Amino acid sequence: MKQVDLVIIGGGSAGMAAAIQAYDEGIRDILILEKDARLGGILNQCIHNGFGLTEFKEELSGPEYLQRFVDQVKERGIKFKLQSFVLNITKDKVITYSNAEEGVVEIQAKAIVMATGCYERSAGAIQIPGDRPKGVITAGTAQKYLNINGYLVGKRVVILGSGDIGLIMARRMTLEGAKVLCVCELMPYSNGLQRNIAQCLNDFNIPLYLSHSISKIVGKEKLEKVVVSQVDEKFQFIPGTEMEFECDTLMLSIGLIPYVSLLNNIDCPTSSTRGAIVYDNMETMIDGIFACGNCLHVHDVVDFVTIEGRNAGHGAAQYIKEKEEHGSLKIEVDPNLAYVVPQFVRTPVKEDLTLKFRVRKEIRDKKVVVRHKDEVVFSQVKLVMIPSEMVILTIKKEKLQDITEPLKVSVEDR
Amino acid sequence: MKKFDVLIIGSGAVGAFVARNLSKYQLDVALLDKENDVGNMTSMANSAIVHSGYDPVPGTNKAKFNVLGNKMFDKIADELDVEFERIGSLTVAIYENQLPMLEDLAKRSEQNGVEVKLLNAEEVKKLEPNINPEVKGALLAPTAGIINPFNLVVHAVENAVDNGVNLFLNEEVVSIETKENGYVVRTRKGNEYEAKVVVNAAGLYSDKIAELVEPVDWKITPRKGQYYVLDHYKLGLVNHVIFPLPSEKGKGILVSRTTSDDYIVGPSSEPVEDPSDLSTDSMTLANVKNQAKDMVPGIPFNQAIRAFSGNRATCTRHDFVIESAPHHETFINLGGIESPGLVSSPAIGEYVVESMIRNMLPLKEKANYNPRVRPYYHLKKMKLEERNQLIKENRDFGEMVCFCEQVSLGEVKDALSRSVPPRSVKAMKKRVRAGFGKCQGGFCQPRILEELAKHYGLDWTEVNYDEENTNILKENVKELK
Ligand SMILES: Cc1cc2nc3c(=O)[nH]c(=O)nc-3n(C[C@H](O)[C@H](O)[C@H](O)COP(=O)(O)OP(=O)(O)OC[C@H]3O[C@@H](n4cnc5c(N)ncnc54)[C@H](O)[C@@H]3O)c2cc1C
Numbered sequence: 001m002k003q004v005d006l007v008i009i010g011g012g013s014a015g016m017a018a019a020i021q022a023y024d025e026g027i028r029d030i031l032i033l034e035k036d037a038r039l040g041g042i043l044n045q046c047i048h049n050g051f052g053l054t055e056f057k058e059e060l061s062g063p064e065y066l067q068r069f070v071d072q073v074k075e076r077g078i079k080f081k082l083q084s085f086v087l088n089i090t091k092d093k094v095i096t097y098s099n100a101e102e103g104v105v106e107i108q109a110k111a112i113v114m115a116t117g118c119y120e121r122s123a124g125a126i127q128i129p130g131d132r133p134k135g136v137i138t139a140g141t142a143q144k145y146l147n148i149n150g151y152l153v154g155k156r157v158v159i160l161g162s163g164d165i166g167l168i169m170a171r172r173m174t175l176e177g178a179k180v181l182c183v184c185e186l187m188p189y190s191n192g193l194q195r196n197i198a199q200c201l202n203d204f205n206i207p208l209y210l211s212h213s214i215s216k217i218v219g220k221e222k223l224e225k226v227v228v229s230q231v232d233e234k235f236q237f238i239p240g241t242e243m244e245f246e247c248d249t250l251m252l253s254i255g256l257i258p259y260v261s262l263l264n265n266i267d268c269p270t271s272s273t274r275g276a277i278v279y280d281n282m283e284t285m286i287d288g289i290f291a292c293g294n295c296l297h298v299h300d301v302v303d304f305v306t307i308e309g310r311n312a313g314h315g316a317a318q319y320i321k322e323k324e325e326h327g328s329l330k331i332e333v334d335p336n337l338a339y340v341v342p343q344f345v346r347t348p349v350k351e352d353l354t355l356k357f358r359v360r361k362e363i364r365d366k367k368v369v370v371r372h373k374d375e376v377v378f379s380q381v382k383l384v385m386i387p388s389e390m391v392i393l394t395i396k397k398e399k400l401q402d403i404t405e406p407l408k409v410s411v412e413d414r
Numbered sequence: 415m416k417k418f419d420v421l422i423i424g425s426g427a428v429g430a431f432v433a434r435n436l437s438k439y440q441l442d443v444a445l446l447d448k449e450n451d452v453g454n455m456t457s458m459a460n461s462a463i464v465h466s467g468y469d470p471v472p473g474t475n476k477a478k479f480n481v482l483g484n485k486m487f488d489k490i491a492d493e494l495d496v497e498f499e500r501i502g503s504l505t506v507a508i509y510e511n512q513l514p515m516l517e518d519l520a521k522r523s524e525q526n527g528v529e530v531k532l533l534n535a536e537e538v539k540k541l542e543p544n545i546n547p548e549v550k551g552a553l554l555a556p557t558a559g560i561i562n563p564f565n566l567v568v569h570a571v572e573n574a575v576d577n578g579v580n581l582f583l584n585e586e587v588v589s590i591e592t593k594e595n596g597y598v599v600r601t602r603k604g605n606e607y608e609a610k611v612v613v614n615a616a617g618l619y620s621d622k623i624a625e626l627v628e629p630v631d632w633k634i635t636p637r638k639g640q641y642y643v644l645d646h647y648k649l650g651l652v653n654h655v656i657f658p659l660p661s662e663k664g665k666g667i668l669v670s671r672t673t674s675d676d677y678i679v680g681p682s683s684e685p686v687e688d689p690s691d692l693s694t695d696s697m698t699l700a701n702v703k704n705q706a707k708d709m710v711p712g713i714p715f716n717q718a719i720r721a722f723s724g725n726r727a728t729c730t731r732h733d734f735v736i737e738s739a740p741h742h743e744t745f746i747n748l749g750g751i752e753s754p755g756l757v758s759s760p761a762i763g764e765y766v767v768e769s770m771i772r773n774m775l776p777l778k779e780k781a782n783y784n785p786r787v788r789p790y791y792h793l794k795k796m797k798l799e800e801r802n803q804l805i806k807e808n809r810d811f812g813e814m815v816c817f818c819e820q821v822s823l824g825e826v827k828d829a830l831s832r833s834v835p836p837r838s839v840k841a842m843k844k845r846v847r848a849g850f851g852k853c854q855g856g857f858c859q860p861r862i863l864e865e866l867a868k869h870y871g872l873d874w875t876e877v878n879y880d881e882e883n884t885n886i887l888k889e890n891v892k893e894l895k
Pocket residue numbers: 009010011012013014015033034035036039040041042043046049050051052084085086087115116117118140143164165168259292293294295298299300301302303305
């Protein structure tokens with residue numbers, strides 16, 4: 001069996017950043033396996049701009065952003081295989097992939113970085129009441145048809161879910177001549193970035209109905225109309241609030257889910273994000289297997305995916321060079337937080353610790369506090385935190401030198 | 415006008431097996447369906463259980479054909495290359511007062527000639543670690559199995575067509591004229607087909623089709639069944655088909671693995687006016703969830719990837735109607751084929767041909783009849799070397815197009831090269847499973863659409879999701895207008 005030091009599964013933003021970082025730390029024997037015909041992942045279809053503000057202090061389109069990393073991969077001569085789909089991995093880090101040229105190939109890696117991205121929650125997953133006609137499509141698939149293939153899926157569109165892809169597609173389809181009738185969102189707040197609400201909905205007079213959902217899909221073969229109803233605090237439809245929209249497309253932007261089938265098959269422990277549970281170096285609970293990007297937790301800004309990818313590449317490079325024994329402590333969160341990544345920090349702490357989390361609902365004018373026992377190791381005032389925007393904070397390593405107990409992250413009054 | 419010896423209306427499981435049995439003989443046979451694919455109604459939306467036959471009332475058609483059909487499945491699955499596993503069923507008693515009912519069922523099984531075994535609570539828990547720990551006992555029926563229902567019908571029709579049967583899709587029968595030695599069948603598109611013998615296998619519409627010839631004393635009163643499908647997250651949630659005790663409303667809500675290692679939970683049972691109403695509703699599904707949890711408390715419903723429903727052709731006679739029309743011997747009605755209709759279909763097909771049509775037409779065997787379909791490719795079951803040999807011969811088998819279900823381009827093209835090729839994205843999904851997984855086609859649909867367009871020489875905007883005129887794409891925005 002062929003041996004490779006580092007195999008990276010998925011050649012999107014996360015995977016490329018991990019590969020470049022590991023290379024720059026001296027790892028030469030790297031292989032990126034990518035199932036699509038090009039590197040870059042989901043950014044290939046994100047032709048709008050807004051990428052790179054943190055990374056390059058510039059507003060780039062998705063393809064422009066990804067090309068800078070493709071160039072870096074190529075400059076370094078990092079090997080990658082396209083249209084090569086990973087079928088399986090084992091705990092011992094044997095990777096099985098398939099492509100047309102080589103067939104099904106098994107390789108042995110010293111370390112693996114999982115960077116497989118995410119998939120869209122579908123209509124089936126939320127069991128929207130009513131018929132199941134053609135015309136119900138996820139926003140990302142509609143985006144691919146439009147931006148990659150050049151086809152519009154419909155002309156009268158209702159969007160369920162206010163995730164960013166849905167918002168971006170509301171604008172994109174309007175510009176292509178479709179009529180977007182409304183966006184409805186189950187929660188009392190939007191799941192998209194504020195700037196997308198302003199630039200994609202408000203600028204085009206597209207109404208956003210918060211606390212509303214689809215109470216019925218009508219149309220046996222082809223979508224004919226949807227019924228939108230308001231929901232109460234328990235998300236039950238309120239009778240008498242129904243609005244009917246005749247439409248040919250119901251576009252769903254109801255959430256992204258980390259794509260982790262390969263990890264599930266090897267019983268890798270996962271968290272409430274559905275991604276793997278990781279240490280601060282992005283190593284999963286399975287020795288030598290790392291994870292980063294949208295397959296770990298869904299990001300809204302690609303720049304942070306890139307940073308996380310580097311972190312995983314750094315972790316994998318260190319692991320390959322010299323595997324260190326370490327202890328670990330859990331990072332606990334209070335109920336205001338939906339999750340935190342990483343879930344464990346290795347001890348003794350040798351590097352600054354970056355924590356990423358999302359709040360469950362909008363929180364105003366509070367502070368985020370991290371404690372070790374009773375000692376405050378980090379504290380920062382936050383004027384607003386909303387579920388759609390990931391919070392990132394970094395704790396200096398000096399503060400974490402003698403930790404012996406779990407760290408606790410909480411939201412407190414100022 | 416096209417002339418046939420036998421014309422079959424409906425390409426569900428029942429029509430498919432009638433056609434396949436007829437294809438052994440030197441006859442001109444037509445198989446008509448109103449849909450854009452074979453088996454596109456009840457035969458694709460059911461529990462897909464090859465029931466053992468322990469519960470139908472002894473002496474009924476249901477009991478007879480279920481037991482006969484079950485015995486045929488090893489051979490059928492082999493000849494038609496369909497995934498089939500005899501995983502056995504467990505009918506569980508959760509409450510003390512249900513135990514006598516289990517014993518009654520055991521007696522009924524004996525009358526039906528079905529092998530069963532009564533198990534105590536400990537034995538059940540050993541077989542099914544995730545069962546409700548309150549379980550009091552169960553009836554094990556080892557001959558029950560699970561089948562891939564989509565492939566069962568497609569492959570049966572493919573085999574029939576390979577042996578000479580003529581398939582006509584998108585042909586809805588709207589009227590039937592009785593002539594001296596046969597019938598003239600007219601379709602909505604205005605086509606006419608003449609046949610000496612007509613077999614009505616129109617499922618939910620079998621009463622309507624029967625009435626086109628003469629009144630009958632039975633009627634279809636459809637009952638809907640709603641389900642959840644859970645992703646193949648982990649094996650071992652349940653190892654058998656788990657049934658509650660049956661009631662007059664049906665077999666109740668079951669939990670089972672499917673042949674593709676998903677889990678299926680359902681069906682509900684409620685009357686529905688319109689046989690084509692396949693909508694689902696939240697209240698019924700919530701109910702399905704609760705009842706299933708009563709048997710298997712830990713079902714991970716957050717792994718649900720789809721809800722769907724199918725309608726049972728429940729008949730006022732409460733049994734399968736398998737008989738000639740009252741005054742037209744050569745017009746054969748197969749009505750009310752509700753559950754256990756799928757498992758019974760091979761036995762019904764054989765009976766209709768060998769015990770009914772044999773008395774109407776001379777049946778001369780074809781010399782070149784082949785009961786087997788051209789073998790399908792089962793990449794996942796192949797050894798590495800075998801698989802690589804295949805890819806060497808045809809590189810398309812190395813290129814994956816559906817990631818959730820791991821389907822290769824080779825399998826997609828193979829489906830298109832067969833005698834009952836898929837004409838829509840959904841028909842492809844039924845054949846190769848592309849789009850059946852957790853992303854529900856989000857990733858692979860554009861690729862599948864591309865292959866269909868290429869194969870049929872269509873523009874992308876002409877490729878249908880399912881029926882005619884269900885094109886997924888509205889317009890090409892790059893084209894100059
Ligand atoms: C529609 C949309 C709009 C967005 N808009 C913005 C924005 O305006 N600004 C911003 O900053 N960020 C935006 N983002 C966020 C950002 O683009 C993503 O979070 C980021 O690109 C994710 O990178 P990734 O590498 O984790 O995943 P991906 O880009 O999805 O890459 C994963 C790669 O893994 C491959 N893969 C998966 N499984 C396998 C396997 N088994 N074998 C081989 N390869 C495999 C996939 O083909 C894919 O190329 C947007 C995201 C989306 C989806």
